[in-house]
Amino acid sequence: MSAIQLEVLLQTLISGVLLGGLYALIGIGMTIIMGVMKIINLAHGELMMVAMYIAYVLFSTFHIDPYLSIVVAAPALFLLGVGLQKYLINPVLKVDSILPENQVILTVGIGMVLANLATIIFQSDYRQTPVSYSTKAWYLRDYWKDSPVDTSLSLPWTVSFAVALLITGGLWFFLTKTDMGKSIRATAQDLDAAQLMGVNVERMRVITFGLGSSLVGAAGCLFIPIYYIYPDIGGQFTLISFVITILGGLGSTVGAIIGGLILGLFESLTATYIGMGWAPVGRFVIFVAALIFIPGGVASLLRSRKLGK
Amino acid sequence: MKQLSLITIFLFLFGIFALPALAADTFDLVIPLPLTGKPAKFGEIMKRSYEIAAEEINAKGGVKGKKIALSFEDSTGKPETARAIVEKLIDSKKQPIIVGEYTSACAKAVAAVAEERKTPYLIVASADDDITQKHYKYVFRQNQVNAHYGDAVVSFLKEVVKPKTIAILYESSAFGTSGADAMEKDAASFGAKVVLKEKFETGAIDFKPLLSKVKAAQPDVIYTVAYANEATLIMKQAKELRIDAKLYAGGAAGFAIPEFIKGAQDAAEYVVSATLWTPQLNYPGAREFAEKYKAKYGDYPSYHGASAYAALFVTADALTRAKNWTPDAIRDALKATHLKTAYAPVKFEDKEGYQNQNFHETFAIQVQKGEFETIWPKSHASKPYVYPVPSWKERK
Numbered sequence: 001m002s003a004i005q006l007e008v009l010l011q012t013l014i015s016g017v018l019l020g021g022l023y024a025l026i027g028i029g030m031t032i033i034m035g036v037m038k039i040i041n042l043a044h045g046e047l048m049m050v051a052m053y054i055a056y057v058l059f060s061t062f063h064i065d066p067y068l069s070i071v072v073a074a075p076a077l078f079l080l081g082v083g084l085q086k087y088l089i090n091p092v093l094k095v096d097s098i099l100p101e102n103q104v105i106l107t108v109g110i111g112m113v114l115a116n117l118a119t120i121i122f123q124s125d126y127r128q129t130p131v132s133y134s135t136k137a138w139y140l141r142d143y144w145k146d147s148p149v150d151t152s153l154s155l156p157w158t159v160s161f162a163v164a165l166l167i168t169g170g171l172w173f174f175l176t177k178t179d180m181g182k183s184i185r186a187t188a189q190d191l192d193a194a195q196l197m198g199v200n201v202e203r204m205r206v207i208t209f210g211l212g213s214s215l216v217g218a219a220g221c222l223f224i225p226i227y228y229i230y231p232d233i234g235g236q237f238t239l240i241s242f243v244i245t246i247l248g249g250l251g252s253t254v255g256a257i258i259g260g261l262i263l264g265l266f267e268s269l270t271a272t273y274i275g276m277g278w279a280p281v282g283r284f285v286i287f288v289a290a291l292i293f294i295p296g297g298v299a300s301l302l303r304s305r306k307l308g309k
Numbered sequence: 310m311k312q313l314s315l316i317t318i319f320l321f322l323f324g325i326f327a328l329p330a331l332a333a334d335t336f337d338l339v340i341p342l343p344l345t346g347k348p349a350k351f352g353e354i355m356k357r358s359y360e361i362a363a364e365e366i367n368a369k370g371g372v373k374g375k376k377i378a379l380s381f382e383d384s385t386g387k388p389e390t391a392r393a394i395v396e397k398l399i400d401s402k403k404q405p406i407i408v409g410e411y412t413s414a415c416a417k418a419v420a421a422v423a424e425e426r427k428t429p430y431l432i433v434a435s436a437d438d439d440i441t442q443k444h445y446k447y448v449f450r451q452n453q454v455n456a457h458y459g460d461a462v463v464s465f466l467k468e469v470v471k472p473k474t475i476a477i478l479y480e481s482s483a484f485g486t487s488g489a490d491a492m493e494k495d496a497a498s499f500g501a502k503v504v505l506k507e508k509f510e511t512g513a514i515d516f517k518p519l520l521s522k523v524k525a526a527q528p529d530v531i532y533t534v535a536y537a538n539e540a541t542l543i544m545k546q547a548k549e550l551r552i553d554a555k556l557y558a559g560g561a562a563g564f565a566i567p568e569f570i571k572g573a574q575d576a577a578e579y580v581v582s583a584t585l586w587t588p589q590l591n592y593p594g595a596r597e598f599a600e601k602y603k604a605k606y607g608d609y610p611s612y613h614g615a616s617a618y619a620a621l622f623v624t625a626d627a628l629t630r631a632k633n634w635t636p637d638a639i640r641d642a643l644k645a646t647h648l649k650t651a652y653a654p655v656k657f658e659d660k661e662g663y664q665n666q667n668f669h670e671t672f673a674i675q676v677q678k679g680e681f682e683t684i685w686p687k688s689h690a691s692k693p694y695v696y697p698v699p700s701w702k703e704r705k
C-alpha cells in the first residue's frame with residue numbers, strides 16, 4: 001500500500017469515527033425512549049430540527065456560539081419532550097384503539113406539526129451558522145514534518161465528537177449510578193416488576209422522553225456548525241437513528257454507540273471505496289442485514305458473549 | 310399543510326365568488342415553482358423576480374389592456390406534485406400557457422403534461438438537455454441547455470488554465486448527471502484526462518472520504534455540479550483537507566448564488582463558476598432589474614431570477630402578438646419570439662437536436678474578496694481573473 005492510499009484510508013477512518021460518534025448521540029436518544037416506552041419515536045429528527053433552530057436563533061440574534069447553545073437547547077428540548085409525553089402521548093397510551101401502535105402514529109403527526117411550524121416561522125430557507133472556526137483543522141504534517149501521510153482533523157468535527165463523548169459518558173453515569181437512572185433502567189427491563197418495587201413508572205416515562213429529546217437536542221447543536229438547517233431536515237435523521245436503534249438492539253445504549261460507529265464507518269468506507277452515491281444503499285443494506293442476521297442487534301451479541309450486563 | 314396552500318384554499322374559496330367579476334380585466338397566470346422543500350431557495354428568488362416583472366408590465370398597462378394577475382403554487386420540488394398542479398391548471402382552470410418550475414425533474418414532468426394537452430410551456434431555469442430533445446412541439450426553453458452551461462468555463466479552462474487532468478463531482482439528479490456528462494465530453498475537447506468522476510446524494514453530511522480520494526488523484530481542476538448546500542460543504546471540507554487543485558470550478562446552480570459565499574466564507578474565494586447571467590452584464594434592463602431586486606431583498610439576484618423576470622416579458626410579448634388567447638395561437642406566437650430581454654436575447658430555435666431552444670451566451674464568474682465578479686468572456690469581464698490561485702497554506 002502506497003503512502004497516498006494509506007492516507008486515503010486513514011482519512012476515511014477518521015471521518016467515519018467522527019461521523020459515527022455524532023450518529024451515536026442521535027441514536028441514543030431514540031433508543032432510550034424505545035427502551036422505556038416500547039415505541040419508536042418518529043418525531044426524533046424533528047426534535048433535533050427544533051434544537052438546531054434554537055441554536056440558529058441564538059447565534060443570529062445574540063451571537064452565541066452554537067456549542068454554548070447546548071446549555072439552552074438541551075433543557076428546552078427536555079421540557080418540550082416532557083410536555084409532549086405528558087399531554088399528548090400518555091393520554092393516547094391509555095385509550096384503547098383499533099390501531100395497536102397509535103402512539104407511533106401520533107409521533108409522526110407531532111413531527112409533521114413541528115416541521116410545518118418551522119416552515120411558517122423560518123420559511124424554507126437553508127440557514128447556517130457561519131462560525132469563524134468552521135474550516136479550521138489540524139494537519140499531521142504541521143506537527144510531524146516528515147510524516148509520509150498528511151491527514152487532517154477538522155476542528156468543529158472534533159469538538160462535536162468530543163462533546164458527544166462527554167454527553168454519552170454523562171448519560172452512562174446517570175443511568176448506572178443514580179437512583180433515577182436505575183429506576184429508568186428498571187422500567188425498561190420489566191415494567192410490572194418496576195411498578196411493584198415502587199417505581200413511579202409514569203413519571204419515568206415522562207422523564208425518559210424528556211431525556212431522549214434533550215440528547216437529540218444536544219446532537220442538533222453539535223451538528224449545526226458543520227451542517228445546515230431547513231425545516232424538513234428531520235426525516236433523514238429520524239431514519240439514521242432508526243437504523244442505529246435496530247442495529248444496536250432496541251433499547252440498548254451501548255448497542256446504540258456501537259451501532260452509530262458502525263454506521264459512520266460503513267458510510268465513510270462505502271463513500272471511498274464504492275462511491276458516495278451508494279451511501280444510502282449501504283445504510284439500508286446494514287439495516288436489512290441487521291434484521292436478518294442479528295435480530296436483537298449488537299446488544300444481543302454482547303449479551304451472548306457475556307460482555308454486556 | 311403549508312402556509313401557502315392554506316392561503317391558496319382561502320383564496321380559492323373567496324375566488325369562487327370574486328372571480329367572475331375580476332376575470333374581465335385580468336389575465337390570471339398561476340406559476341408552479343418550489344417554495345418549500347430542498348429547492349425552495351431558488352423558488353423564492355424566482356417568485357420575487359416574477360413579481361417585479363408583473364409589476365412593471367402592469368404599470369405599463371398590462372397585456373392588451375389586461376393586467377397580469379400572478380399567483381404561485383408550491384410544487385415542493387417533487388415531479389408528481391408539479392404534474393398534478395399543471396394538470397389542474399390546464400384541465401380545470403383552462404390556463405392557455407404554463408410558465409415556471411425549477412428542477413429538471415419537475416420540468417420534465419410538466420413538459421410531458423403540456424405536450425399531451427397541447428398547451429405551450431415556457432421553461433425558465435431547468436437545464437437537463439433531454440427536455441427539449443424530445444420533439445415536443447409545445448415546450449419552449451428560455452435558459453441555455455446543460456450541455457452549454459459550462460461553455461464560458463470551458464473556454465476559460467482551454468485558454469487560461471490548460472489543465473491536464475480533471476475530477477468531476479456531481480449530485481445524482483438529472484441536472485447533476487447531465488452537467489457532469491457535458492463536462493466529460495468538453496474535457497476531451499481540451500485534452501484533459503478525467504481522473505475521477507463521482508456522484509453524491511443531496512443531503513450528504515460528510516464529503517471527506519470522497520474528497521480524500523480526489524486529493525489522492527491530484528487533479529489540476531476539480532469541477533463540481535451541485536446545489537447550494539453541497540457546494541458549500543464541499544468547499545469547506547476541501548479547505549479542511551487542503552486539496553490544492555490549480556482551480557476549483559462549479560457548474561452554475563449552487564455555485565452561482567449569494568448563499569454559497571455566505572456559507573463557505575473564505576473557502577469560497579477564487580472558485581470559478583459557470584453562470585447564465587450576472588448583474589454586471591450590459592443587456593438592456595439587466596442592471597436596473599438587479600438594482601431593483603437588491604434594493605428590495607438585500608442581495609443581487611442569480612441567473613434564476615433574471616430568467617424568471619425575463620420569462621414574464623417573453624410571455625407578455627407572446628400574448629400581445631398572439632391572434633387570440635388559445636393555446637395554439639400562443640404557441641405560434643412564442644415560436645416567433647424575437648425579443649431582447651434583461652436576461653438574454655430570446656429566440657426559440659431548432660438546432661443541434663434541440664427544439665424550441667433559446668441558445669444564449671454563458672459566462673464565468675469568480676469569487677473575489679467575497680463578491681461574484683464576471684471574468685469570462687473578456688468582453689463582459691467586470692474584473693480580471695485571478696489565476697493561478699494561491700494554495701490553501703498561502704492564504705492568510
